[in-house]
Amino acid sequence: MSSPALPLIHQALRKSFQRLESSQKVWASVLAECSPLIASVGNLAEQLRALSSLHLPSTPLNVFPDLEDRLRFKLLHAVDTALVRLNEQMCSLQSVRDSFSNQVSAVFQLYEQNRDSLDASTVMERSAMAPSICDMMGWLQDAEHHYRQQFVRRKALLQTLRADELSLLESSPKRWKSLESPSMEENITDALDKVSFFIEE
C-alpha cells in the first residue's frame, strides 16, 4: 500500500534535484570568475615582494624619489579591488548555498510530517526509473553539506587575507586551489545522473 504522501515527497525531491542542477551551474560559474581574481592577488603579492626586496635608491629608478610609495600604493589598491570583488563572489556562493539549503530542509520537513504513514519498505524501494527516497535524501544532504563546507572554507581563506600580509597573499592561489574537492563534485554529478529519469517523469 503506497502512502498518500508519496507523490508529495516525490514532487519535492524532483524540485530539489532540479534546484541542485541549476545550483551546480551557478556555483561553477562563480568559482570560474574567482580564479582569475585569486591568481591576480597572488601575482600582485609577488610584485609587492619584488618591490620590498629591492633597494630602489641603488637602482636606476633612484631618479624618482617617490616612486616606491606610489607603486606600493597602486599595488595595494589593486589587491584591495581584487579582494572586494572576490568577496562579492562569496555573496553569490552564499545565496546559492542558502536557497539550496531551504529547498532541502523543506523536503526533510515534509518527510518528518509524513513519516508515520511511510513504512521502511516504501522508503527503501527503488525502481528502474527512480532511486529510493532514502538514497535521494542522502544525496541531497551530501550536496548541501558540500556547499556549506565549501562556502565556509573559501570565505575563511579570504578573511585571513590582508594587504600587508605578503606571505598569505602569495600562497592564496595555491590554498584556494587546494579547497577544490573533485570527489564531492563527482558524487553530485553521479547523483544527478541517477535521478535524470526521475526528474523527467
Add this chain to the structure above:
Amino acid sequence: ITQSSAKKKCSALTGSARKIKDNAADWHNLLLRWEKLNDEGFKVAGRIVELRLMRSQRDELLLLDSTSAPAGSSSLQTGGPPELQDECCKLKDIVDKMASMVMKMQHLMASQQGVQDLEEFQFRAGGRRLPLFHSWDTKAFGDSSRALLESFTEELKLKQMIQEELAHTWSSDLCMVYMSCWLHQPFIPPDARLTLEALLLETGHRPL
C-alpha cells in the same frame, strides 16, 4: 575625428566654450590611446624580460659548457640578440608614440592657458560672471588639464627609463618592478580617470 563630429553636433558653441569642449574631447581620445599603447607595451616588455631571462640561463650553461667543450657553443646562440633587438625596437616605437602624445597634451594645455588669458583680458581680474557650461569657471578647466599633463609627463619619463634599462637588467626582482611600474603606472593617480570624467561631464560630452 571626435572633434569634427562634435563640431557638427553642437555647432551652436563658439569661442572659448567651443575650444574648451574640443580640448576635452581630445583629452579623452589621448587617454584612450595611451591605455591601448600601454597594453601593447606591456606585452612587448614581457617578451623582452622573457628573452632576457632565457639568455642569462643560457649564458650560465655556456659558462659550464666552455670548461668542458669550448667548440660546440655557437649553436646555442640562436633566438638571442636579434629577437631581443627586435622587441626593444618595438618598445622604443611605443614609447616614442607616447612621447608625441605628451607633446599633444602640452599643446592642449597651452591652448587652455590661451583661453584663460583671453578671458582675463576680456573680463578683467574677476573673470566671466556666468560659467561657460554648468558650473566650472574657466580656471578649473586649466587646473584639470594641468593635473593630467603633470601625471603623464612624469609617467612618460618613467616609461623612457624602463625602455632603456629593461634589456640590460639582470636582476629578476628589478625586472618585475619595471614590469609592475609599466602596468600600474604609479605616476597616474587613480583619480585621473575621475578628473577626465568630470571634464567630460562639465563640457557636456557626457549627459548630466
